[in-house]
Amino acid sequence: MSETDIHDIAEHHGPTIIPTPNVMREPNGPALRLDHVGIAQWYEPSRAGDVIMRQLQDELRRRGVTSYAIVRDATVRDESSEPRDTDHATIALRIDRALAAQEYTLDIDERGVVIRGGDLAGVRYGVQTLRQIIRQTAPVLPALHIEDRPATPMRGYYLDVSRGRVPTLDWLKHWADELCLYKYNQLQLYIEHAFAFRGMSEAWRGASPLTADDITAFDAYCWERGIELVPSVSTFGHLYMALRTNALRELGEFPDAADRPFSFVERMHHHTLNVTLEESFAFSKRLIDEYMPLFRSRRFNICADETFDLGKGRSHETAERLGISALYVRYVNRLCAYVSSRGREPMLWGDIAIEMPEVLPQLPSDAILLNWQYDPDCTDEKVRLVADRGVRQVVCPAAHAWNRMLPFVEPTWRNIARLARYGREAHAEGFLLTDWGDYGHVNDPRMSIPALVMGGQCAWSARELSFEAMAAMIARLEYGDRSGGFVAAAEHASAQTAAVWEDIVRFVEVEEPDGSVNADVVNSVWWIDADRRAEVCRRGDLQEARRIVMQPVAEHVAELRDGASGADDVDDARGVDGTDGSCGARDDGAARGSDALRIMQDACCAAYDGAAVPHDDVAAWLLAARGQDLMNDVGLALAIDAGALRAEDVAGDLPSPDALADKLESWFERYCDQWREVSRESELRRIAAVLWKACDYLRALRH
Template sequence: MNGQTPLQGWTIVPTPQTMQHKAGIALLPMCGRINEARAAGDDRYILAAQLIDDIRAATGLEWDIATGDRWPGFITLTILDNPHAHPSGSYTLDITSDGVTVVGADFEGVRNGVQTLRQLIRQCGAALPCLHIEDQPAFETRGYYLDVTRGRVPTLDWLKTWADKLCLYRYNQLQLYVEHTFAFDGMSETWRGSSPLTPKDILEFDDYCAERGLELVPSVSTFGHLYMALRTQSLRDLGEFPESADEPFGFIDRMRHHTLNISDERAFALSTKLIDDYLQLFRSDKFNICADETFDLGKGHSKPLAERIGVAAMYADYVTRLCRHLETQGKQPMMWGDIALEHPEILEQLPEEVILLNWQYDPQVTDEKIRTVAESGATQIVCPAVWCWNALLPRIDDAWNNITRMARYGAQYQAQGMLVTDWGDLGHVNDPRMAIPGMIIGAQEAWNPGRVPDEADMLRRISRLEYHDASGELLDILARASHAACFQWNHLVTWLELDDGQDGVNTGVLQTIQGLLPENERPDDVIRTLQNESRTPSLAESRRILLRYLKHHIALGETADHLLQTSARRISAITATAGPRIAGNAAAFRVAIEGQRTLNRVGLRLASEAGVTGTLQSCEAIQHDDAANLAAALEIWMEAYAAQWSMTSRDSELQRLQEVVFRVADHLRSASRVQSVL
């Protein structure tokens, strides 16, 4: 049959293009063998080993591996005799009572068929349904983009775990976003204290990815987003605004600018050093120079050049030089497309070989910018997001809407592929395990866009396959819990960083308040206050403006607490039946939910202190939530959070997150003491 896998009992993600169910069950032998042809290109028989591991976990049985025509196996992995007649990555899977056969067009095809078989083994154990699958991907490139620089540097073990998961869901590319968290020679001032990745890490991880059919593509910021580098004594003179180098560290400030002054030729030398040093560690023939959000370009030290030739020409000339530099070394350049789309004339000036990474994260995104790049003739990859940044709980609804739309537009305008992004703005407070639902949605849409009818069906599939939840309800509960995030991590960071550290107001942070809410939720009266203020308000006034702006969200905190408590109970009950296989996810869910409950309470308390009126005045939570107890709750939660951090990540910037929490705890106790005196 064509269409959906029945949800009774088992599911496959991504959904195959064509699947025929047949009568009967294939029972795996007690002492079985996997025969993997050498022609498959899997020199270390990693694919056969994956199957053996899953068979052992699901059945307790031990199987053997062999190759050649004298060692038949119940499971056969082989490659087509005429692979060029079929698309790369395509495969067939036949399960009969006599045996199981995976035939791929190439190594990637065999790998993809094996992943489908692994999913069935995980759900059905030794009793597999008889069926015939013919399958191929919609997009040539199905990539994942993981932030390893804005606060959280994963351990190598976790990176391997993530690569295994990407492999299971048939991704074929991975990029790690790096600004300063790599141990470049001669640049210790930039990466010190960040728990950086090392050349050995990359070499080992590159091998690990390649063996699982993942191309590890190097990606380094070479133009904008150089906050840590441009704060150093050695490199600060290369920034557009070197005078800002000594300003106190700020999570929000790190996101806003910090662009190279490209009118200084030393800037190009720095960019090419980063490129040349890094690319030698990867087998990929591609390199992502990033070059996004160069907000400062032409506004600081390079302003004279901008006045002479224009910002668009400056940008186009510089990225073209970087692309040509890569091409001389046999590498295909990739770069983010946002600046070129802001100045469409740049599209006509870029080298033909460059791949534009067209990122659009709006859940209601339109096709306008994808169409613009397609009409220019440039090669593009569409880039949606898993929607986890700045928050403890994943915004799964937003991820679904964003990813499905971008996949549809990508297919419509014949994009080369899709790259699903996973960012860690403001310290990467989001646990990487929270990105799993969005990652799997991305896998589905990159392989077979539009096949799953709706979000509810997709979440049931993921709940059953990934989290072993027979009810299929887990992710729906988690998605609903995220709607109860009334006072979020980015709200708390904004409240803190309005303080410029010198008893004044950080006006740059003040300007970001309006962007904290979608346009249709922004209170007009507060916006008018922000726009019409003829002077810089005091710190207390600025914080009051922020809390008034968020008032209607904060006021829901008391009601939201009931939803979060209920969600925690229901998720705990579901995950308990899944056994130890998802214990880590269960802990991550619990810590995130309890953390959001505590943040909601903090928002209510801060709003009360600031005299934000209305429904907050009569809030029972404020009346009964002692500030000292709330401070203690924050600190206790942070201990649990830090323990979970260490499950996936190096120390990196955990201390910065702790400082945020401890500063708020200190404020609560201090404010409580002042009020008691009054």
């Protein structure tokens, strides 16, 4: 066969490979039969090289193929001297200096497999491609020739481990393995208070923080898989938990707010250091000094994003005199200079600097701006702005999963594909896919796997693919779904959203413990008219405040109703919960058009022929879909009670408040079990507190 078009491969003419290779040909020739395979490493031994060998052997073993190592000599350059086993196939791994760094070629014929890499990273990436082929076609591999290299040299993932969920070390290692498979080479963990900094137990108590031993072990694990673990710590903004402590509250812009009750909403807004204090800089340096030595990386991310309170509290007088932009850039430059003095390359989030573009030329020349743009339909304006100012940048799209049970899948694809292209066009230095967990991190990390794979595709390959093709490829390769429909179904399910976790949080937190209105929560619904919000807060009208925060639910219902016109009613006749991995339907009878659980169950039936789901990731999707349906029902009930929505605007009957509270609490027990499969206990109790308050409110509705 002549060279195969990548789009045809995406349509399943040949093995699915992600990221798609630059060149892939299927020559006419016999396939390779695997039963007993010799693997020859033709490069200097190392821990990282041993991991590559072990990855390949594990993949073969899972497919019933045994393998053995062949004596190697990295000094031999004559390929004719490669050991060959006349009775068994051979997989030869070589470094070929004629290839560029990270570049590889892969050839499969009836004699065996040859992978050549321009360096060890190139060999590693060739092995990841071979692993994907093995898991789809073994014990027979098709004859193939592949030539491949990345479009973007730095391809990173940014994982939130601070806003409520701290993964277990085992899960972090699993995540690193996934990143390796899809050819990422950088990972950052977002740290606010979720690291056990010395002398700061008041900030991290109850958060199940990562420790120095965790970080050093994980750093070694990543390094051996070709992934640079870059330290990332909030050193300016997003210090809510630290600034609530007795020891550190005086360093914040609003020390008097430290005694307010904990709030998920306020954690996202009030968290900025008073940078006019020299003690604040000493604190920032203390964080850097303790965290930096745990990593091999020569980079350090100081964060410095969303400094909302800067110049509004204790630093107001100085900001009036100097200007907020000067106050900001002066502190950022001090932090960057300190990182540079420690022999590291500073990185920082770009949102504040981009909103005040006059500061861009004032940033240090060695600083890398992390240019995050999360709008699925973002333009290249901000990427070009940074490029035109001569500032180094990395483009940062997002896995749109935060504050939700189910992620936005297709919008995530649009965001990733667009921003990756803008980055290439502007010659950005890299790509960093962010994965956040606002409001307690209710989103199970397994919901972000499609986004991880999409990011791997777009960071590595400059080829354009449709969402439909990408979704089908992920379904086949990652979820073992030969029908190719699982990820598209996840997108359909995620669109069945009337209310999300964020709506429930706002409803609960808008009422202060004394019954007054929480102005921060009201103002977090920023798209509602500002004058209306201000008037509600001034009057302290709690019912109107609830109506405001539940207004998004009414808008979502209108969108669903418009989009579902003519849709078939859901048949709940089967009455099976389905969260055990079986095929079935919701058991609450609350049909309002398509629902998330039914969609995911039908997708599983098509993907796995009605059998039990093949692994825990799919079961997690089913439980999340069930949770989304319950969030819808709870949000609708609360929106109706608040006066944001009329009952007659909702199709079908809602469960009784008592029954709905029972269902939500029963579901949450299953959710807690799945949380503990991948995460430490962390701040699960805070999620429970919000959910139980919502249930208590529902039960009070009967009166």
